[in-house]
Amino acid sequence: MTGHARIWHLVAILAVFSTPLVIMYVYQVLDSIAEPDPGSLLPGAIDLSHWRFLWERIDAGRPSIWVVTFNTFLFASITAFLVTTLSTTAGYALSRLNMPGRPYFLGGLIILHAFPTITLIIAIFIILQFLGLFDTLLGIILVKAALELPFGVWIMKGFYDTVPWEIEMAGVQDGASRFRVWWELVLPQVKPGLAALLIISFLSGWSEFVLPLVLAPGSGTQVLATFMNAVIQDDATADFGLFKAIGMFYSIPVIVIYLLFQKQLMNIYGGGTKG
Amino acid sequence: MELRLDKFTKRFGMTTVIEEMDLAVRSGEMMALLGPSGCGKSTTLFAICGIHKLTGGRLHFGDRDVTTVPPQQRSVGVVFQNYALYPHMNAEQNIGFPLKVMRRPKAEIRAEVARLADLVQIGDLLGRRPAQLSGGQQQRVALARAMIRQPDILLLDEPLANLDAKLRLEMRSEIRRIQRETGITAILVTHDQVEAMSMCDRIALMREGRIVQLDTPDRMYRDPRSRFTAAFLGNPPISFLDAQAGEAMSLPGGHSLPRPEGLTATGEIVLGIRPEHFGPQHGTGLQGEIVFVEPQGREELIDIRLDGGADLRSIQPAGASIRPGQRVDWGVAQNSVLAFAPNGDRL
Numbered sequence: 358m359t360g361h362a363r364i365w366h367l368v369a370i371l372a373v374f375s376t377p378l379v380i381m382y383v384y385q386v387l388d389s390i391a392e393p394d395p396g397s398l399l400p401g402a403i404d405l406s407h408w409r410f411l412w413e414r415i416d417a418g419r420p421s422i423w424v425v426t427f428n429t430f431l432f433a434s435i436t437a438f439l440v441t442t443l444s445t446t447a448g449y450a451l452s453r454l455n456m457p458g459r460p461y462f463l464g465g466l467i468i469l470h471a472f473p474t475i476t477l478i479i480a481i482f483i484i485l486q487f488l489g490l491f492d493t494l495l496g497i498i499l500v501k502a503a504l505e506l507p508f509g510v511w512i513m514k515g516f517y518d519t520v521p522w523e524i525e526m527a528g529v530q531d532g533a534s535r536f537r538v539w540w541e542l543v544l545p546q547v548k549p550g551l552a553a554l555l556i557i558s559f560l561s562g563w564s565e566f567v568l569p570l571v572l573a574p575g576s577g578t579q580v581l582a583t584f585m586n587a588v589i590q591d592d593a594t595a596d597f598g599l600f601k602a603i604g605m606f607y608s609i610p611v612i613v614i615y616l617l618f619q620k621q622l623m624n625i626y627g628g629g630t631k632g
Numbered sequence: 633m634e635l636r637l638d639k640f641t642k643r644f645g646m647t648t649v650i651e652e653m654d655l656a657v658r659s660g661e662m663m664a665l666l667g668p669s670g671c672g673k674s675t676t677l678f679a680i681c682g683i684h685k686l687t688g689g690r691l692h693f694g695d696r697d698v699t700t701v702p703p704q705q706r707s708v709g710v711v712f713q714n715y716a717l718y719p720h721m722n723a724e725q726n727i728g729f730p731l732k733v734m735r736r737p738k739a740e741i742r743a744e745v746a747r748l749a750d751l752v753q754i755g756d757l758l759g760r761r762p763a764q765l766s767g768g769q770q771q772r773v774a775l776a777r778a779m780i781r782q783p784d785i786l787l788l789d790e791p792l793a794n795l796d797a798k799l800r801l802e803m804r805s806e807i808r809r810i811q812r813e814t815g816i817t818a819i820l821v822t823h824d825q826v827e828a829m830s831m832c833d834r835i836a837l838m839r840e841g842r843i844v845q846l847d848t849p850d851r852m853y854r855d856p857r858s859r860f861t862a863a864f865l866g867n868p869p870i871s872f873l874d875a876q877a878g879e880a881m882s883l884p885g886g887h888s889l890p891r892p893e894g895l896t897a898t899g900e901i902v903l904g905i906r907p908e909h910f911g912p913q914h915g916t917g918l919q920g921e922i923v924f925v926e927p928q929g930r931e932e933l934i935d936i937r938l939d940g941g942a943d944l945r946s947i948q949p950a951g952a953s954i955r956p957g958q959r960v961d962w963g964v965a966q967n968s969v970l971a972f973a974p975n976g977d978r979l
Contacts, residue, residue: 523712531729532733537733546719
């Protein structure tokens with residue numbers, strides 16, 4: 358109790374600064390299910406019609422929300438899968454294999470990770486156009502995975518670094534090939550990192566906006582972020598209730614994933630297993 | 633199986649760790665590689681198991697030249713200092729892993745694991761993960777895993793370093809028992825002379841990448857070929873005295889000792905006197921003052937400063953009521969005194 362008494366003023370300050378955020382979240386939820394009452398802070402009658410996008414098209418020109426959701430899911434999960442598999446093997450190589458130019462590679466990874474990706478977007482646009490991958494899901498998946506890779510490789514290398522060398526020596530001595538040692542003895546030790554990386558890159562793909570907006574602007578490749586953008590840009594019939602409901606729909610998976618996998622996500626800061 | 637290293641050389645980049653070392657381990661023998669840290673004993677071990685490639689020289693297991701054979705195909709079991717158990721597998725899976733790699737049938741693996749678990753006496757712990765085992769139990773699992781393939785050679789890398797004193801004593805005799813029962817050829821790498829002396833048939837004492845002496849523990853203790861060997865073996869350690877060899881051995885401070893039999897050298901020499909060879913039971917002759925008494929239960933370790941400044945150690949049965957400050961006149965067991973040249977060679 359004394360601890361609480363001593364820090365109450367800190368709590369108060371934090372509370373004041375957090376209030377706008379909390380208010381925003383509260384109205385995000387309220388406005389998605391209720392009719393706003395002009396001139397009053399309290400919402401009016403419950404109105405579920407904002408959620409109509411779930412069972413009908415908003416208008417004839419737009420794809421169904423389910424197609425868009427499916428696109429988003431494909432985009433995020435394939436990206437996450439690519440990033441995780443490539444980081445898992447690349448991280449091992451960087452951590453364990455004695456290859457030429459390794460220090461430069463490691464330095465390059467950090468620079469790439471810090472690099473503002475938006476500056477590359479025109480070059481990427483030209484490359485995709487040239488390859489015929491412009492305005493395709495595959496195109497933005499490849500781009501997104503490539504941009505996420507430095508982070509993933511770096512994280513996985515960190516996890517591999519915590520696995521004792523002796524485990525690999527013992528495995529080799531027990532007659533297993535180098536590949537089998539990696540697959541059967543080392544990989545299980547970095548599973549927490551694998552899980553965390555998979556979730557983080559999925560969430561990153563799920564919330565990606567700029568790449569699909571610029572590189573896949575067609576309605577056939579719309580993801581939820583660009584779909585929302587299109588809805589709000591339609592200023593002839595600006596429907597904020599609808600926009601907020603779609604926003605809710607868009608963020609539910611994120612919230613669920615965070616709630617389910619909190620422990621795995623925290624691992625990325627802890628790293629590794631105890632021998 | 634017999635093991636033979638011929639002119640083994642190991643370099644890491646520009647640094648030569650081991651230069652043209654020869655070592656032969658007899659079949660069924662337990663050999664210690666003993667030496668201070670950095671002497672190359674672990675490098676030798678890793679070369680034998682195949683983790684390090686030899687820069688030069690040959691390695692034979694029996695008649696088979698395994699110099700370039702990859703570690704997977706050498707028949708070598710290794711127990712690592714930190715045991716290197718696989719954390720995600722239980723004891724049974726750990727021990728059975730080498731056979732699983734060999735694609736042996738499940739029933740056979742289970743039977744073999746049971747046999748080994750029996751040998752190392754962990755039959756009731758097979759379901760546990762390494763994290764749920766004590767240090768001594770992990771050690772036993774590691775030993776069983778190293779032995780299950782029935783390897784030609786068993787290598788032990790500082791196997792007792794991570795255990796507490798009581799367990800160390802227990803595992804010392806356990807490892808020796810298991811080695812004897814199976815008749816496996818074993819190499820123990822250690823920096824602890826007590827381990828080497830108590831567990832092994834022969835000791836190879838290493839220093840700066842060379843074997844300085846290879847002998848039975850007893851011979852090495854009684855008949856060291858250099859001052860280094862004499863100093864490395866024995867606990868409490870030997871003490872050294874500078875002396876002038878003439879008609880008699882004159883020590884600083886006006887003391888003198890008779891010449892040991894068979895010693896021909898004259899001039900500057902160094903005498904090595906073990907603690908058990910100096911004390912009242914050996915007569916009189918060296919006067920000095922007790923400076924420190926360390927009770928060790930059954931015995932007392934006593935530091936004596938001789939008149940003239942030299943220090944000697946003695947070990948005496950407890951209860952002799954020896955106090956610091958006391959003056960003594962003790963003797964030396966003449967025939968056990970070791971004489972060394974100033975460069976450290978035995979005379």
